[in-house]
Amino acid sequence: MAVLSKLQLLNSTLTYKNWSPAFVGIFGCITIAKIYSASFRNEGKGLSLSETVGSGDVKKGKTKASLNAEFFAKLKKLLKILIPGPFSSEVFYMIVIGFVLLARTIADVYMITNATSVEASIVDRSPIMFAMSVFKYFLNLPAISLINALLKFSLSELKLRFRENLTKYLYGKYLGGFTYYQISNLDSRIQNPDQLLTQDVEKFCDGIVELYSNMTKPILDVFLYVFKLGRALGWEGPGLLFGYLMASMVVLTKLRRPIAKLTVEEQVLEGEYRYVNSRLIMNSEEIAFYQGNKPEKQALMGSFNNLVYHLRKTIMFRFTLGFVDNIVGKYITNIVGWVACAKTFFDVNNEKFNEMDRNELMQELYNNGRMMLKLSEALGRLALAGRDMTRLSGFTTRVDTLMKVLDDMKAGRFEKAQVADESGEEGQRLMLKAGSGKLLAQDNMIKFDEVPLVTPNGDILIESLSFEVPSGRNVLVCGPNGCGKSSLFRTLGELWPVMGGTLTKPAKGKLFYVPQRPYMTLGTLRDQVIYPDTSFDMKMKGMSDKDLEQMLENVQLTNILEREGGWSAVQDWMDVLSGGEKQRIAMARLFYHKPQFAILDECTSAVSVDVEGAMYRLCREMNITLFTVSHRKSLWKYHEYSLYMDGRGSYRFEQIDDQSDQFGS
Numbered sequence: 001m002a003v004l005s006k007l008q009l010l011n012s013t014l015t016y017k018n019w020s021p022a023f024v025g026i027f028g029c030i031t032i033a034k035i036y037s038a039s040f041r042n043e044g045k046g047l048s049l050s051e052t053v054g055s056g057d058v059k060k061g062k063t064k065a066s067l068n069a070e071f072f073a074k075l076k077k078l079l080k081i082l083i084p085g086p087f088s089s090e091v092f093y094m095i096v097i098g099f100v101l102l103a104r105t106i107a108d109v110y111m112i113t114n115a116t117s118v119e120a121s122i123v124d125r126s127p128i129m130f131a132m133s134v135f136k137y138f139l140n141l142p143a144i145s146l147i148n149a150l151l152k153f154s155l156s157e158l159k160l161r162f163r164e165n166l167t168k169y170l171y172g173k174y175l176g177g178f179t180y181y182q183i184s185n186l187d188s189r190i191q192n193p194d195q196l197l198t199q200d201v202e203k204f205c206d207g208i209v210e211l212y213s214n215m216t217k218p219i220l221d222v223f224l225y226v227f228k229l230g231r232a233l234g235w236e237g238p239g240l241l242f243g244y245l246m247a248s249m250v251v252l253t254k255l256r257r258p259i260a261k262l263t264v265e266e267q268v269l270e271g272e273y274r275y276v277n278s279r280l281i282m283n284s285e286e287i288a289f290y291q292g293n294k295p296e297k298q299a300l301m302g303s304f305n306n307l308v309y310h311l312r313k314t315i316m317f318r319f320t321l322g323f324v325d326n327i328v329g330k331y332i333t334n335i336v337g338w339v340a341c342a343k344t345f346f347d348v349n350n351e352k353f354n355e356m357d358r359n360e361l362m363q364e365l366y367n368n369g370r371m372m373l374k375l376s377e378a379l380g381r382l383a384l385a386g387r388d389m390t391r392l393s394g395f396t397t398r399v400d401t402l403m404k405v406l407d408d409m410k411a412g413r414f415e416k417a418q419v420a421d422e423s424g425e426e427g428q429r430l431m432l433k434a435g436s437g438k439l440l441a442q443d444n445m446i447k448f449d450e451v452p453l454v455t456p457n458g459d460i461l462i463e464s465l466s467f468e469v470p471s472g473r474n475v476l477v478c479g480p481n482g483c484g485k486s487s488l489f490r491t492l493g494e495l496w497p498v499m500g501g502t503l504t505k506p507a508k509g510k511l512f513y514v515p516q517r518p519y520m521t522l523g524t525l526r527d528q529v530i531y532p533d534t535s536f537d538m539k540m541k542g543m544s545d546k547d548l549e550q551m552l553e554n555v556q557l558t559n560i561l562e563r564e565g566g567w568s569a570v571q572d573w574m575d576v577l578s579g580g581e582k583q584r585i586a587m588a589r590l591f592y593h594k595p596q597f598a599i600l601d602e603c604t605s606a607v608s609v610d611v612e613g614a615m616y617r618l619c620r621e622m623n624i625t626l627f628t629v630s631h632r633k634s635l636w637k638y639h640e641y642s643l644y645m646d647g648r649g650s651y652r653f654e655q656i657d658d659q660s661d662q663f664g665s
Contacts, residue, residue, distance in 0.1 A: 071393045074400040075208075081169045082162045082208070090165070093158040094212065100151045101217045105224050107144050114140075155213055162205040166399070170197055173406040178495055186414040186456045186496065189405050192271030196402045200267055204395035211388045221378035244336045248328050255321060256390045262314045263394025269307040276303045412497060416456040437498030443506050444471035444596055446492070450501035453484045453491065461487055462645065464501065467653040471596060474626040474639040476656065483647035485629050489513065489599050492627075505597075512595040512624075516602040518586035520573035525564055528573055529588050543592070551591045554618055555584035556611050580606040587615050591622065600628045609634055 083090045114137050121129035174180050174197065183193055190196065280287065280296055287296055408414070437451060447468040453461040461484035469475055477485055490496040492505060493513055505511065521531045529548050530538050545567050552558045560581065564571060577585065583606050590598055598619070604612040609632075616638040619626055628635060636656055645651045 071396060074396050075392075077403075078166070078204075078396065078399060082165050082205070084165065090158065090161050093154050093161065097151065097154045097158065097213060098216055098220075100147055100154060101213070102220050102224075103147050104151065105217070105220045107140075107147055108221075109224065110140065111137075111144075151213075155209055159205050159209045162209060163202055166201050166205060167197070170201065170402065170406070173403075173410065176410065179406060179409040181495055182409045182414065183405060186416060187405060187409065188416050190402060191268075192275055193402065195267065195271040195274060196398060199270070200395055200398045200402075204392070204399050207388065207392040207395055211392055214388060218378040244332075248332075252325065252328060255324060258317060259321075259390040259394070261394070262310075262317065263391050264397055265310055266307075266314060267394070267398055269303075269310050273303045273307050276300050414456065414497070416458070437500045438502040439494070439498050440502060440504040441507050442504050443510065445469075445504055445506070446597060447504040448501070449504070451491070451498060451503050452500045453487045454499045455487060456496070460649070462649055462651055465651065466501075467643065469625070469627075469641065471623065471625045473641055474620075474628065475641045475643055476636065476639040477627055477629050477643045477645075478631065479645035479651075480647045483645035484651075485645065486601075488643075488645075489601065489627070492599065506595075510596040512590055512593055512598045514586045514590055514598060514600050514603040516583075516605055517579075518582045518589075518603070520577065520582060520585070523570065524567060525560070525569050525571075525573075526567040528585050529592055531589060533592075548588075548592065551588040554591060555588050555615060557581060557584045557588065578606075580608075583607050584611070584615075590624070591618065594622055595624060597625045597627065600626055600630070602629050604630070613638075 083094075085091075114133060117133040118130065118137070121127075121133055174183070174193070180193075183190060276299055280300065287293075445468070448465045450464045450466055452463050453465055455461065461482075465488075477488070479485055487496065491498060491503065493511065494508060519531075521527055526535065526538075526545065526548065529551060530543075533541075548567065549558065549561065552560065560577075561567070564576070573582075583603055586603060604615065607615075612632075613634070616626075616635065620638070626639070628639060639656055641653065642656050643651065643653050
């Protein structure tokens with residue numbers, strides 16, 4: 001009969017009904033393998049990454065991110081920024097999180113033990129024991145709830161503090177000197193610094209705090225459950241689980257290697273998609289005049305399709321990896337836990353279990369089985385922690401790249417690809433080196449001594465420029481588009497490095513630039529005139545609103561005070577003011593700062609000739625020496641010298657003759 005019952009059991013086990021899930025699983029594995037291989041065989045059928053606008057490092061093949069010594073070195077460098085010191089508030093919150101996680105693990109053990117008591121009282125049909133167990137559970141609910149709430153609060157606060165520290169550090173570098181300008185105009189390594197400074201920093205900080213939490217809790221669980229299970233069942237079972245953990249971590253780490261690279265590429269493509277959208281918004285008026293809906297849609301959807309294609313590939317990879325993760329890190333871990341627990345119960349020489357009746361064995365199995373299950377889950381989470389770490393390595397690489405480029409900007413190391421030459425072949429990468437030219441500070445003097453005008457992408461506009469302008473001698477700068485006027489002023493303003501020769505000029509604060517489209521800052525009407533000074537700076541200079549009103553009178557704009565509601569009025573000044581009003585505000589700003597030299601770049605094109613003349617005469621009275629870009633002949637009388645650049649590498653610097661047309665030929 002015993003043999004017959006075993007045969008019946010085996011027969012029922014082998015029936016199609018019991019094995020159908022296994023067949024479905026095998027069929028699913030085959031299907032996943034086919035889809036996965038087809039997905040990567042089709043790579044390249046969509047738009048390639050090199051076809052996207054400003055794909056940056058993706059195009060250059062520099063998206064290297066993986067779990068190696070380099071990653072941990074980068075992470076160590078970033079952690080020094082996130083955690084200022086051993087006695088900082090960040091360390092305090094990390095300790096709090098550790099203690100709360102330990103308390104949560106102890107609470108889990110209590111919940112397991114109490115749940116076993118509740119269920120045992122139900123099986124024993126003991127109302128008194130049931131009521132006492134439920135009452136004990138109820139009394140501990142506030143403490144358990146507090147632990148959970150405190151954990152969420154501490155994690156959120158730690159994320160915020162990490163983000164605050166890293167953001168302040170990066171903006172300190174980004175807004176130091178002209179780095180914010182140079183990183184976009186003199187260097188081609190980072191296409192979307194705004195995304196790195198905002199989205200990537202946030203994701204990096206979230207990722208590192210979640211990794212700390214996700215690893216600390218399982219580690220605490222492992223130590224606590226191993227201690228309890230080792231005393232109850234022996235050390236062989238936990239040892240078996242540890243062995244499986246090490247093997248599974250090796251396997252899963254190798255399988256997850258592509259995640260880091262996919263994460264970096266995803267952030268680059270997200271940045272490109274945002275860039276194309278912001279570009280459409282910034283140039284909407286011009287695009288509308290040209291009715292450029294179709295090409296703009298094509299460009300926008302091209303960028304979006306690149307992102308979608310990459311995300312779909314990433315989803316497919318994560319789906320396949322998740323399938324393997326669940327099997328290796330979760331379900332097989334449970335099986336190993338069952339085997340480890342069963343070995344002890346199957347041991348006929350175990351005197352402790354031999355002395356127990358069936359009910360006591362059930363309670364022991366239930367209690368230890370749940371702990372073993374929790375231990376296996378903790379070990380499984382540790383095995384899967386590599387997934388979070390691999391993704392974190394992608395964001396670590398992105399943030400570290402930004403820090404490296406910011407440091408290079410400060411040191412004057414720029415990388416900009418050359419444009420194609422006349423033969424159509426792309427030139428070699430040009431390395432702009434700080435120090436190849438000399439920059440000397442001297443008041444009341446601007447002197448170019450054999451200084452080449454070179455664009456960041458390698459175009460040589462003028463091989464050697466030499467002229468001298470003392471204070472009080474205004475210069476009119478003329479020439480066709482692309483001849484080097486803007487390059488001259490960017491070099492003067494120290495936005496571009498001096499690539500050779502010697503440039504002598506006053507310090508930065510003594511040279512002022514007034515563009516054709518003046519920048520209007522956020523803030524009050526007063527802020528528009530005194531920019532970039534603050535109200536405190538204005539008071540320190542001994543200036544008052546009465547003085548500012550006189551400056552508005554000089555540019556014939558006092559009516560704006562009554563119209564907009566006084567100096568403290570806050571508006572969107574870029575939209576509220578007309579083109580001519582913005583130009584006159586910019587000239588009032590020039591009179592406020594009273595620099596030694598000023599660059600006027602078509603800055604009075606929207607102002608009437610009489611108002612323009614009054615402003616030029618006032619500049620003369622205030623001893624502000626001007627470099628003016630303008631084609632108005634009415635301005636010649638306000639200048640002593642002319643600088644004409646023909647756009648073919650030649651220039652003329654000479655004194656203006658009022659009786660002749662200096663720029664006619």
